[in-house]
Amino acid sequence: MRTIAEINEKITSQRAVVLTVEELKARVAEIGVAKAAKEVDVVTTGTFEPMESSGAIINLxxxxxxxxxxxxxxxxxxxxxxxxxxxxxxxxxxxxxxxxxxxxxxxxxxxxxxxxxxxxxxxxxxxxxxxxxxxxxxxxxxxxxxxxNQFYLFNPRNLYQNFIVGVNGGDRPLFTYLGPLQPRLGNAVYSNPGAISPLLNDPNLEVVGIGTRIFLGGGIGYVAWEGTQHFPLQKRLANDTPIGPSATLALIGDAKHMDARWVRGCYFKSYGPSLMLGVGVPIPVLSEKVVEHCAVLDKDLVAPIVDFSIPRRVRPTFGLVSYAQLKSGRVTIEGKTVRVAPLASLYLSRQVALELKNWIEAGTFTLTEPVSPVPMERSFIPQDRWTEF
Incomplete structure (x- = not known):
């Protein structure tokens, strides 16, 4: 339907039709995929969540x-x-x-x-x-x-394409990278913002690739490479979305032009420090298929409920749960109603997508052609050597 060059011409002349991914989903519900694809040029996605595999290069x-x-x-x-x-x-x-x-x-x-x-x-x-x-x-x-001199973020692993829901089936509190998990299924925590999350709206990474320009920490960044622990071969639903942790991206961007509103140090009790980071990814509407993927809803996305009380790399799960159920604030696990909280800020995730939309509409942010696709055939190699505890 379009090329990125054609979309950029409309952006620079401030004629591009840009919707946040939530606006796009609502528009598809009104007029359908085909009409929305003809109408919309760019869809903006966003997340604001802990991304501990991040860091900064500094030259003194x-x-x-x-x-x-x-x-x-x-x-x-x-x-x-x-x-x-x-x-x-x-x-x-x-x-x-x-x-x-x-x-x-x-x-x-x-x-x-x-x-x-x-x-x-x-x-x-x-x-x-x-x-x-x-x-x-x-x-x-x-x-x-x-x-x-140089001060730039270079983050080995950001933007997990889906993640897990953490619970604790044991008898004592656990302090994890998802925050405190209360014993005997006292609470559940999820970290991915679901249907507004960048990579769940491009499940096969067909438009996002190496060299894609993004919103990173309130400034401009780029996809530098596949991220560490990149695992695109995760099992997937019929809509191509993964049922657990899957693709990841390495990101880079000039921190001198970032905004501390979108880059915040944080600390998880009895676990350690991390970084809350705002990342927004523009998705060019190059075909109806792009819109079809962006129309995915929380009810059609799932994550595994993982029991952190088992101290192993592969932990038992209580099955899959939809993001619609998670965002309701309650899930049922083995007949017990468990309260749920997001680790990502859903409000700030929406604000990232809106900020990126504003940049594109103003003509100050144009899109880039990926210089190479992100590999989609990577397997995940664990280190399964027995050690003494």
Missing amino acids: GHTDPPIKIRRCWLDGVPAYSGFGAVDLYIGASCPADAIDGEEIKERGGGHVIEDLIAGKAVQLRAQGQVTDCYPRATFETTIMRETI
């Missing part, structure tokens, strides 16, 4: 005399320094070390990244490997977004 610039950093802390959070002399990588889920014997509670790399994006000062402490060309042994300073 050289000191005088120069230093070859080999150990480094940003506000007490260790940063990896095993490559260029003043290049650093800080992981969102890395916890802060104790300073002078005093523990820094509930703070990690995600909070440092948020502070730098917000324009706040961050303390840097570095130890160097002394060489003839890098004679300096230590360095301490305060850095800000404006006083460093």
Whole structure:
């Protein structure tokens, strides 16, 4: 029906018809897939959820005399320094070390990244490997977004295409990456926003690929590669959507142009720090099939209910549940009514899609052709070696 070049011409002249994915679903219900496909040019999706496999590359610039950093802390959070002399990588889920014997509670790399994006000062402490060309042994300073060179997010695994629902069938509380799970099926937590989630609306990754321009943390980012733990061969329903964790994407974007509203450090009690991140993906309407996929509803998407009380890689499940049931706030597990809460912010996920829509309508955000498709034949290799507990 259309090409991305044709859609971009309409975007730059502010003639493109852009709907959020929720608006598109409502429009399809009114006029059907075929008419909606003729009417709409771009569909915007969004999510705002914890994405702990995220981090930032930072280049400090050289000191005088120069230093070859080999150990480094940003506000007490260790940063990896095993490559260029003043290049650093800080992981969102890395916890802060104790300073002078005093523990820094509930703070990690995600909070440092948020502070730098917000324009706040961050303390840097570095130890160097002394060489003839890098004679300096230590360095301490305060850095800000404006006083460093490159500062960009490079996230190995974001945008899970579906995920799990966590419950606890045991006798004690569990503290997990989904938050606290109460014993004896006291609660259930899910993290994917369901029918508004980016990759559930392009289940076979037919329009989203390597090089796709996206909304990342309030700035512009790109799909850099397949994400770690990318598992597109997950079992799928007849509508092509996976029944559990499936495809993932690696994302990259200039953090100097991001907004701390969409990049927030967070902390899970007795688990550790993470990063709440807003990501929006535009889906160009290139065919009726694109609209058919984007019309999927929460009642037609499912996730597995997983029991975290079993300390194994493969945990037992209580079957599948639809996102419509999850969003009702209650599910029934083995005859028991269990209260449910989302880990993703459904409100902010909608706001991401709306913000991206506004950018496209204003002509300030155009679409890109993928330079390569994301592989859809990756298997998942576990490390099943027996170890002593």
